[in-house]
Amino acid sequence: MSQRQLLGYSLVLIFLGMGWSFTQPMSKLAVSEGYQHFGLIFWQAAIGAALLAVVSLIRGKGLPLGPAQLRVYLIVALIGTVIPNSATYQAAVHLPSGILSILLSMIPIFAFPVALALGNDRFEARRLGGLFLGLAGVMMIVLPSASIPQMGSAFWVMIALIGGACYACEGNYVAKWGTAGMDSIQVLLGASLVGAIISLPLALATGQWINPMPPYGIPDYAHILGSLIHVMVYAGYVWLVGRTGPVFAVQVSYLVTVFGVFWAKVILNETYVPQVWLALLAMLAGMYLVQPRKPSKPVAPSASMDQIGRN
Numbered sequence: 483m484s485q486r487q488l489l490g491y492s493l494v495l496i497f498l499g500m501g502w503s504f505t506q507p508m509s510k511l512a513v514s515e516g517y518q519h520f521g522l523i524f525w526q527a528a529i530g531a532a533l534l535a536v537v538s539l540i541r542g543k544g545l546p547l548g549p550a551q552l553r554v555y556l557i558v559a560l561i562g563t564v565i566p567n568s569a570t571y572q573a574a575v576h577l578p579s580g581i582l583s584i585l586l587s588m589i590p591i592f593a594f595p596v597a598l599a600l601g602n603d604r605f606e607a608r609r610l611g612g613l614f615l616g617l618a619g620v621m622m623i624v625l626p627s628a629s630i631p632q633m634g635s636a637f638w639v640m641i642a643l644i645g646g647a648c649y650a651c652e653g654n655y656v657a658k659w660g661t662a663g664m665d666s667i668q669v670l671l672g673a674s675l676v677g678a679i680i681s682l683p684l685a686l687a688t689g690q691w692i693n694p695m696p697p698y699g700i701p702d703y704a705h706i707l708g709s710l711i712h713v714m715v716y717a718g719y720v721w722l723v724g725r726t727g728p729v730f731a732v733q734v735s736y737l738v739t740v741f742g743v744f745w746a747k748v749i750l751n752e753t754y755v756p757q758v759w760l761a762l763l764a765m766l767a768g769m770y771l772v773q774p775r776k777p778s779k780p781v782a783p784s785a786s787m788d789q790i791g792r793n
Contacts, residue, residue: 494722499736502738503738509582509704511705512574514700521685522705525706531678559674572638580742580752584742585623585642586645587769588643594610602654608771612767615768616772619768735769
C-alpha cells in the first residue's frame with residue numbers, strides 16, 4: 483500500500499467511524515418521545531432492505547433462497563438485529579448516548595471468549611488481559627452508580643451489553659460456519675427482510691407499531707437518517723475490508739467509540755463524570771489488546787459485523 487493509498491483509506495476509515503457513531507445519538511432521539519423497540523426495528527429493517535434491494539438490482543445479483551441461505555438470514559436477523567436492537571433501543575431510553583457508544587467497545591472484547599469456545603481462535607495472555615480491562619471499564623461505569631445518575635441502577639448497562647454480546651456471537655458464527663456462499667450485501671439484504679418479517683407482528687401485537695404517515699417529528703427524522711446511514715456505512719465498510727483486509731479496517735471500532743462520545747456531546751450536550759472517561763480509556767486499551775495480530779499470510783477479508791458492531 484502506497485502512502486497515497488494509505489492516506490485515502492485512512493480518510494475513508496475516519497468517515498466510516500464518524501458515520502457509524504452518528505447512529506447512536508439518532509437512536510437516543512428516536513426513543514425520546516415514546517417510540518418502542520419493535521416498531522423501530524421493523525422500520526430500520528424495512529428501510530435497510532429497500533436501499534439494499536436497489537443496490538442488488540444495480541449489481542445484478544439476486545437473493546438466494548435455499549435452506550442454507552435461509553438459515554443464515556434467520557440467524558443473522560435474530561442475533562444481528564432483532565435481539566441486540568431490542569436491547570439497545572430499550573437501554574437508550576435510560577442511558578446517555580455516549581455511554582452506549584463506550585459500551586460498544588465491548589464487542590471485540592466479548593468476541594474473544596466466544597471465539598475460544600467455538601475453536602475459532604487460540605488463547606493468548608495478552609488478549610485475556612484485554613478482556614479484563616474491558617470488564618474493568620464496565621465496572622467503572624456501573625460502580626459507583628452515580629457515574630450515570632439518569633439510570634439509577636446497573637440494570638440498563640447490563641441490558642445494553644446484550645447487544646455487544648450478540649454481535650460477538652454473530653461474527654463468530656460467520657467465521658465458523660460461513661454465509662452459505664453469499665457475499666455480505668446478500669446476507670444483509672436477506673437478514674433485513676427476515677428481520678422485518680419477524681418484527682412486524684411483534685410490533686403490532688405489542689402496540690408498538692409506528693404509523694409511517696405524516697406529520698413527522700424529530701424521532702421520525704432521526705430514525706430514518708440513522709437507518710440510512712447505517713446501511714450506507716456498512717456497505718462502505720465492506721468495500722474497505724475488501725481492499726485493505728480486516729486488520730486495517732477493524733480499527734474503525736476505536737473511531738466508532740470515540741466519535742460516539744463526541745456526537746453525544748455535540749448533538750445531545752451530554753457530560754460525564756471522571757470515572758466514565760477512565761472507563762473509556764480502559765475499554766480502548768482492552769480493545770487494542772484483544773485485536774488479533776496481523777497475520778503472516780494473507781487472509782480472506784471478513785465482512786462480519788462483529789468487527790465494529792452495529793446498532
